Amino acid sequence: MKKEKGNFDFVKEPEEEKSNYIFQKDKITKNVTYFVIAVLVLLILAVILSGVLI
Known part of the structure; x- marks a missing residue:
């Protein structure tokens, strides 16, 4: 897997084919x-x- 410097996206859409993202937009991430x-x-x-109680 090739690392790309910079240019990271915060959220990856399900239909996008890329590897430089932080979160994926799916059910597991939301839960x-x-x-x-x-x-x-x-x-x-x-x-x-x-x-308050002490």
């Missing part, structure tokens, strides 16, 4: 994104609640 956001929100709430 993982929602999961990570939910975990971050829960952690933020836990920090806020621990400060």
Whole structure:
């Protein structure tokens, strides 16, 4: 696999044939994104609640 310098795209569309991208636009990426956001929100709430209750 040949590495290309620079010129990276953030999101790859499903019909595009290229290898220089960060995320792919598919169901797995969307589900993982929602999961990570939910975990971050829960952690933020836990920090806020621990400060309020102590």
